[in-house]
Amino acid sequence: MSAETLPDLAGHFGRFGGRFVPEALIKALDELEAAYRSAKRDPEFQARFQDLLLNYAAVPSLLYRATRLSEALGAEILLKREDLNHTGAHKVRNVLGQALLAKRMGKPRVIAETGAGQHGVASATAAALLDLECVVYMGETDTQRQALNVARMRMLGATVIPVTNGSRTLKDALNEALRDWVSTVDTTHYLLGTAAGPHPFPELVRDFVGGIGVEARAQCLEQLGRLPDAVAACVGGGSNAIGIFHAFVPDESVRLYGFEAGGDGMETGRHAASITGGSVGVLHGNRTYLLQDDDGQTIESHSISAGLDYPGVGPEHAWLHDTGRAVYEPVTDAEAMAAFQLLCRTEGIIPAIESSHALAGAAKIAPRLREELGRTPTIVVNLSGRGDKDVHTAGAYFGLLDQVETVVPGENT
Amino acid sequence: MSIAQTFAKAKAENRSVLVGCMPAGFPTVEHSIEQMIAMHEAGCDVIEVELPYSDPVMDGPVIQKASDIALANGVRTRDTLKIIEAVASAGATVVLMTYWNPVEKYGVDAFARDLAAAGATGMITPDLIPDEAAEWIAASDAHRIDRTFLVAPSSTDERIAMTLENCRGFVYATALMGVTGARKAVSSQAPELVARIRSIDPEMPVGVGLGVGNGRQAAEVAAFSDGVIVGSALIRSVLEAPDRATGLRDLRALSAELAEGVRDR
Numbered sequence: 001m002s003a004e005t006l007p008d009l010a011g012h013f014g015r016f017g018g019r020f021v022p023e024a025l026i027k028a029l030d031e032l033e034a035a036y037r038s039a040k041r042d043p044e045f046q047a048r049f050q051d052l053l054l055n056y057a058a059v060p061s062l063l064y065r066a067t068r069l070s071e072a073l074g075a076e077i078l079l080k081r082e083d084l085n086h087t088g089a090h091k092v093r094n095v096l097g098q099a100l101l102a103k104r105m106g107k108p109r110v111i112a113e114t115g116a117g118q119h120g121v122a123s124a125t126a127a128a129l130l131d132l133e134c135v136v137y138m139g140e141t142d143t144q145r146q147a148l149n150v151a152r153m154r155m156l157g158a159t160v161i162p163v164t165n166g167s168r169t170l171k172d173a174l175n176e177a178l179r180d181w182v183s184t185v186d187t188t189h190y191l192l193g194t195a196a197g198p199h200p201f202p203e204l205v206r207d208f209v210g211g212i213g214v215e216a217r218a219q220c221l222e223q224l225g226r227l228p229d230a231v232a233a234c235v236g237g238g239s240n241a242i243g244i245f246h247a248f249v250p251d252e253s254v255r256l257y258g259f260e261a262g263g264d265g266m267e268t269g270r271h272a273a274s275i276t277g278g279s280v281g282v283l284h285g286n287r288t289y290l291l292q293d294d295d296g297q298t299i300e301s302h303s304i305s306a307g308l309d310y311p312g313v314g315p316e317h318a319w320l321h322d323t324g325r326a327v328y329e330p331v332t333d334a335e336a337m338a339a340f341q342l343l344c345r346t347e348g349i350i351p352a353i354e355s356s357h358a359l360a361g362a363a364k365i366a367p368r369l370r371e372e373l374g375r376t377p378t379i380v381v382n383l384s385g386r387g388d389k390d391v392h393t394a395g396a397y398f399g400l401l402d403q404v405e406t407v408v409p410g411e412n413t
Numbered sequence: 414m415s416i417a418q419t420f421a422k423a424k425a426e427n428r429s430v431l432v433g434c435m436p437a438g439f440p441t442v443e444h445s446i447e448q449m450i451a452m453h454e455a456g457c458d459v460i461e462v463e464l465p466y467s468d469p470v471m472d473g474p475v476i477q478k479a480s481d482i483a484l485a486n487g488v489r490t491r492d493t494l495k496i497i498e499a500v501a502s503a504g505a506t507v508v509l510m511t512y513w514n515p516v517e518k519y520g521v522d523a524f525a526r527d528l529a530a531a532g533a534t535g536m537i538t539p540d541l542i543p544d545e546a547a548e549w550i551a552a553s554d555a556h557r558i559d560r561t562f563l564v565a566p567s568s569t570d571e572r573i574a575m576t577l578e579n580c581r582g583f584v585y586a587t588a589l590m591g592v593t594g595a596r597k598a599v600s601s602q603a604p605e606l607v608a609r610i611r612s613i614d615p616e617m618p619v620g621v622g623l624g625v626g627n628g629r630q631a632a633e634v635a636a637f638s639d640g641v642i643v644g645s646a647l648i649r650s651v652l653e654a655p656d657r658a659t660g661l662r663d664l665r666a667l668s669a670e671l672a673e674g675v676r677d678r
Binding site for chain 1: 466467468469470471473474477481484489490513514515516517518519539540541542544545562563564565566567568569572576587590591592
């Protein structure tokens with residue numbers, strides 16, 4: 001099987017992916033798949049999508065040579081500046097694509113799940129732009145921790161529904177969005193936030209965010225005259241990572257590294273590293289790696305980064321891991337925060353804590369690659385989002401806030 | 414009694430089968446056994462034991478809450494098998510309803526084997542469609558567990574036919590587009606769905622679930638189906654009771670009312 005032709009017609013990446021959902025949703029998934037296939041071939045749809053990316057979302061993002069960071073890490077580091085996109089992250093690509101698709105299907109309402117609120121804000125943005133009703137499900141714990149993002153979504157006209165089931169976090173918000181969708185499929189598109197869930201979501205989201213890698217590859221060839229030695233990205237559900245990996249998968253000389261949230265450390269059990277610390281199972285509609293106990297009950301994840309705090313991972317990553325094409329490693333909260341500070345101080349860029357995991361990972365692999373290659377390695381790091389939303393968490397972590405309660409590391413804010 | 418025999422017997426008596434659902438280990442292992450036996454004694458023909466799961470996307474708030482309580486009290490997969498054994502030994506016909514991941518984690522063939530050994534006759538899989546079920550079909554054939562897949566008002570005729578081909582025992586028709594939980598009125602989509610199922614396979618017994626909460630609704634659904642599946646309303650009588658004795662009394666009373674309903678079609 002080659003990566004370019006995956007998934008197969010039933011949405012499988014090898015043994016991963018598929019559809020593990022109630023029968024009531026199958027028709028909606030079939031409709032979505034058919035609409036997506038026809039949109040993919042429709043030059044008008046593609047032109048509209050590209051126009052929004054270019055003139056609304058500020059895409060293509062820069063590929064920036066981070067000179068001072070490169071010196072500090074002993075590697076040539078190129079940052080894919082997805083943090084400069086409208087709404088401050090790669091997610092805008094996915095929400096614009098899916099909102100256009102909702103319009104095309106004639107569905108006036110979109111629903112979304114969100115953890116920290118970033119996907120919720122992006123969904124509310126796209127819904128406002130394209131005149132769609134938007135309902136965002138968010139765990140009650142997260143609505144309290146992310147009051148500003150709740151206000152942002154409301155400003156943009158969205159309805160935010162706090163979810164009080166289970167652990168009251170992202171996974172429960174996802175469950176609740178699925179429950180809404182079962183009852184409202186005729187009028188509603190589920191604007192899923194990552195490259196996971198039942199087929200065709202992993203494929204569709206990957207394709208909408210796949211421009212990250214296509215652009216980065218072309219920018220490397222243009223700026224360096226060659227491909228990089230490695231591409232690094234953080235992995236929660238995995239949409240930014242699959243977005244930058246996909247175009248490089250056929251380039252065998254380019255190593256692909258996904259960095260999962262190691263939380264307090266793998267040995268503590270308090271982490272969100274589904275591939276490196278989990279096992280194969282079924283969650284939220286697809287077979288993949290997930291955090292689960294001996295009975296197959298989902299275990300709550302832990303990470304300082306709310307965007308990575310999810311107990312599963314997209315099925316294509318599970319497959320890339322099994323085939324060995326991509327390498328997945330954990331990065332702890334402490335390592336990520338050190339990288340966060342380093343980028344702030346060397347480049348004047350405040351990254352999202354999610355993206356800081358990719359930076360920390362690049363710092364880890366730099367000496368290994370240098371030894372292996374016998375020269376300075378070139379590493380493209382996907383800077384998937386900006387850190388404005390994390391100022392409170394990081395400020396508390398580094399003790400930079402006056403008269404504010406200290407946030408315990410590992411608790412999301 | 415097997416599922417087929419249970420449905421045949423009800424048919425001979427010109428009534429519907431009453432399927433009563435209760436999560437295993439809610440609120441504790443012992444109490445859930447007591448509740449299921451009470452339901453059996455009060456007239457539930459089939460006890461549908463639900464394996465509590467952390468992420469039950471098909472279930473509404475009542476079953477979620479009961480499952481959360483069971484899990485918080487430490488119920489394990491092996492406890493569910495123990496509960497099935499106790500309830501089946503008391504003479505009830507038992508089917509298991511479970512989300513797929515706990516089965517996959519246990520080992521699909523081992524689970525089918527142990528489920529059969531515990532005395533369950535069938536298994537309902539709310540998030541496993543036949544398209545993904547090759548391993549389950551093999552295991553359930555090997556250990557003679559009846560397979561119940563779901564069909565929905567949104568299912569195409571092609572999918573209904575494919576699903577019926579893979580069912581054994583009965584098919585679960587989700588009466589409305591939504592999650593479990595009692596509703597004020599019985600869905601108008603349900604009779605139409607049952608008619609579509611029967612036009613494709615007149616032999617397969619059809620159980621209708623989602624939304625039934627009292628004897629009158631049970632009678633309404635019994636009028637056009639072979640089985641009436643009730644969960645949330647039964648669970649609520651235990652959840653909302655001020656004490657255990659009241660909960661058990663209300664549970665028996667509602668079971669009896671529903672049993673009367675399925676005979677009054």
